[in-house]
Amino acid sequence: MQMLPAGQENKDTEVSWVDQQKINAFSKLNTRMSNLEDEYEAQKQEKEYLDDVTMEMELIDEERVQYKIGDAFLYLPQPEVLERLEQDIVNIDTAIEETESKILLVNNEMDDLKKYLYAKFGDSINLER
Template sequence: MLPADHKPNPEIEVLWEDQERINTFSKLNSRIRVLKDRLKTHEQEKEYLSDVEMELELLDEDDQVQYKIGEAFIYLSQEEALERLQRDTENVDKQIQEEEQQIGETAQQMTALKGLLYGKFGNAINLEA
C-alpha cells in the first residue's frame, strides 16, 4: 500500500513495455512463491527420509520392513530398504538442488526488473512482498 500522503506524478507515463515488465515481475513473484513452497515440502521429505533411515538402522538385518512405493507397500529386507531409501534421498536432494537453482535465477530476474521499474517510477510503484 502506498502512504496516505502519496501523490502520483502525472508526468510519468506508463508505456506498454513498462506494463509488460510489471506483468513479468508479477509472474516471477508467483513462480518464486510456488518454488519456495515446493522446496519446503522437499526439505520436509528429506528430513522424514533421514528419520526413517535412523529407524531402519536400528532394526535387525533379518527383519522385513514395509516400504511404500507409490500407493502400495511391499516387504523388503532391511538392507534392500536402506538401499531404496538412499536412492530416494538422492532424488530428493536433486530436486532440492534444482529448485534452489530456479529460485536463484528467478530472484536475479526479479532484481533486474526491480532496478528498471524503480529507476523509472521511483516511489510511485511498490514491488515489495
C-alpha cells in the same frame, strides 16, 4: 502491486509498453517465486523424513520391514529397503538442487526488474511483498 493511489497527482510518468511488460514480468515472477518457495519447503520436509527413517532403518533389528510402494506396504529385506531409501534421498536431493537453482534465477531476474522499475517510477510503484 498498485499504481497511484486514487486522487494523488500523476507525476507525469509515461508507462510505455516496455515498462508494462516489465511490470507484468515482475508480477509473474513474484507468483512463480511463492510457488517455488512452497515447493522448496515441501521438499526439505520430505528430505528430513527420509533422513530420519534411514537412521531408524540402520538401527532396526528385523529381517524384513514394510516399505510403501504406491498404496501398499511390501515386506522387503532390510538391506533392500536401505538401498531404496538411499535412492529416494538421491532423488530428493536432485529435486531440491533444481528448485534452489530456479529460485536463484527468479531472484536475480526480479532484482534486475526492481532496479529498472524503481529507477523509472520511484515512489509511484510498490514492488515489495
